[in-house]
Amino acid sequence: MDKSIPLGRTKRHASARARREAWVFLALALPNIVLIAFFTYRPLLLNMYYSTLDWTLGSMDAVVVGLGNYVEFFTSGDAEEVLSITAIFTVATVGGALVLGLLVALVLNKKVPGATLARSAVFAPYVLSGVGVGLVWLFIFDPVYGALSWVLRGIGLASPQWINDPNLALVMLIIVYVWKNLGYCAVVYLAGLQSLPKDVMEAASLDGAGAFRRFWLVSFPLLSPTTFFLLITSLLSSLQAFDIIKIMTPTGNGTGTLIFEAYLQAFGAYNRAGYSAAISVVLFVVLLAMTGMQLRFVERKVHYS
Structure with a gap:
């Protein structure tokens, strides 16, 4: 059957x-x-629409200006300054956090007493509130009452005007942001180091490669997926950094990145919501372009096996 x-x-x-x-x-x-769709794409589309308006925040009236806000931004001189500050801040914070995070990870990868406590201490700043971190470091950098000025006076030096000098204010922010985020990079790099194939490392050692050559020619290329991941996440994080900038330099003073300039234009003395929305769209395009370029070009140099 x-x-x-x-x-x-x-x-x-x-x-x-x-x-x-x-x-x-x-x-x-x-x-x-x-x-x-409701909380991400709808606000994005509304922001694009607001960027075509000459609208003062709180006003019931708005005038459609099309691309006028974008033309004003790129022709008034604001774009050069804001984009330059954003580029300097992003490159310095991402590069500093990656390099220092990798160095710290190499140290934490050693099997020594207290390694677990050290790892926790390094990672702790990353999970702290940006507002709290900004307030603490604002006290440290205070040129009159700060801890750093006290140390400098003890060795006969005057404290720089970190907060009032536009150039030093940006350096101050970079130092704080790198300090806060290097723990994240260190922990991710540490996980990558501990997952490296031991047989490859032992083979390199048997071939007579020293510690530096083993790291540069074997370990670092094998860490390329980890570096690629950290590069994207750190880049997006730095481009959207706001809380520490707002706390330490509330009026800008040479620290006006794209996202902070958008805030100042909308909620500062100008109340220009339409112009602020245009700057936000520029930031969105920059984020999209940077992510696309990394996925298109940087990922080619990543070794996944």
Whole structure:
């Protein structure tokens, strides 16, 4: 007796199963899709619309100016200053956190007493509130009452005007932001170092490679996926840094990155919501372009095996 299942019935069962799986997927994913659309894409589209308006925050009237806000931003001289500050801050903070984080990870990778406590201490600043970090470091850098000025006076030196000097204010922010984020880079790099294949490292050692050559020619290339991940996440984080900048330099003073300039234009003395929205769109385009370039070009140099 032939007990084989007819082909048509098999296809119907497969089709019914596929429909059930599709409904289950839709039921699980739809709430998240709705929330993302409402709280992410809807504000993004509204912000793009607001960027075409000459609108004062709080006013009931707005005038459509099209691309006028963008033209004003790129022709008034604001763009050169803001983009320069953003580039300097981003490159310095990302590069500093990656380099120092890798060096700290190499130290923490040693099996010595107290290593766990040291790892926790290094990572702690990353999870602290940016407002709290900014307030503490604002006291440290205070040219009159700060801890740093007290140390400098003890060796006969005057404290620089960190807060009042636009150039030093940016340096101050870079130092604080690197200090806060290097623990994150160090922990991620440490995880990467501990996952390196031991047989490869032992083979390099048997071939006579010293510690530096083993790191530069073996370990560092194998860490390229970790570096690539940190490069993207740190870059996006630095471009969106706000809390520490707001606390330490509330009026800008040479620290007006794109996101902070957008805040100052909307909620500072100008109340120019439309112009602020245009700057926010520029920031969005920069974030999108930087991420796309990294995925397109930088990932080619990543070794996943």
